[in-house]
Amino acid sequence: MSEVENRDQFGSRIGFILASAGSAVGLGNIWRFPFVAGENGGAAFVLIYLLLVFCIGMPVMLAEFVVGRRGQGDPVGSLRRVAGKFFTPLGGMGIFAAIVILSFYGVVGGWTIKYTVDALMGALGTDVPSAGAVFGNFVKDPKMVIFYQALFMLGTFGVVARGIGNGIEKFCTVFMPVLFLLLIVLAVRSVTLPGAAEGLAFYLKPDFSKVNGAMILAALGQAFFSLSIGIGVMLTYGSYLKKSEPIVSPAFQICFLDSFVALIAGLVIFPAVFAFGLEPGSGPGLTFVTLPAVFSKMPGGALFAVLFFFLLVIASLTSSMSQLEVICAYFVDDRKWTRSKATLTVTCLTFCLGIPSAISLGGGLNIAGKSFLDAMDFMASNMIMPLGGMGFALLAGWGLHAMAKEELSGSDGKPLAIYPAWRVICCVVAPAAIGWIFVTGLKW
């Protein structure tokens, strides 16, 4: 058997969709989306966000699937095989971004475990000041933050070390449906609270006066981060897909599930925040300070708090495993390491690189006015991911269009109806939009 035939694969289409949706659905949807939307004009932001997801995000995701499925390898190896050596830096940049993202993602993932434990013990605080004190004391305690970060990284390692079919696919097939169910239970609880309507209005009534370059860049960065595109994650997952499987309908389903979870997360958060007279635009603290206060006032809140933070743990784990997988795929496919050596080494490396982020919120480790963690997030989500996405779009649309045409053809060998639109988007629309948004909106 050749090396490529020996590669691990997704066992089923639904397994592939749930694993990719698991990568996409994460802290980005439940922690980041609501506060970024809250800071950027609510529904106006949401509308622009959805437009960018389906008109730019989905075509870029398809471009990654095309390269990955054809290249049958990690981002660097796939690009070398399908496009030539000249293009491997695009894969290298993706792997670098995955290392940066996993380093801080592991820290926030650790917070979600800590909050689930505290929710179980009823120790989250009873109002905004006390919940703020709980959060403040926690992030200022490096030992605790690093302990939970380590626990989270260990969980990620445990799944990825088992490989694709037995590790990532199995985990996501069991836990993604649990996540969807929990989210719906929480949304029903939130929108049926007395006084929820004001929050719904804030979330669903667009304020177009807030639309400007910086806001659109925030929406683009959010779309790329949330869909896990631009850094080769989807390329790598696509490389574990059987040749006979379609890629267009899964791409649509993944984008749909991802947007659905983000929208519903807003429905969980805003009505509840307004119902108890709290402020929605409270930044990253929304989930970890405002929500605990909300839960403490809500009938049945103790139980809902546990469900909510457990949901966050699942969402973050299914994303962090995809970040770890991209990096490990490089060492396994390209450097011929064993999977256990690669997962162990990369887990330890990203854990150590995460320590500055872990201590940055409490200790004031800043880079030009942003905490180290926020700076890493900004660099990866608002800079590398859009640029990488532009690279994949240009490459697939211009350089690899003949190959893409074959990959985007039906079983009868004819190109799918979506192909011409996809090509125009990849060649012109996505690069121009990303370039324009980047130039006008990039502000530290």
Ligand code: PHE
């Ligand atoms: N999409 C994930 C989220 O929304 C984050 C992520 C980014 C995952 C990049 C993989 C790669 O939280």
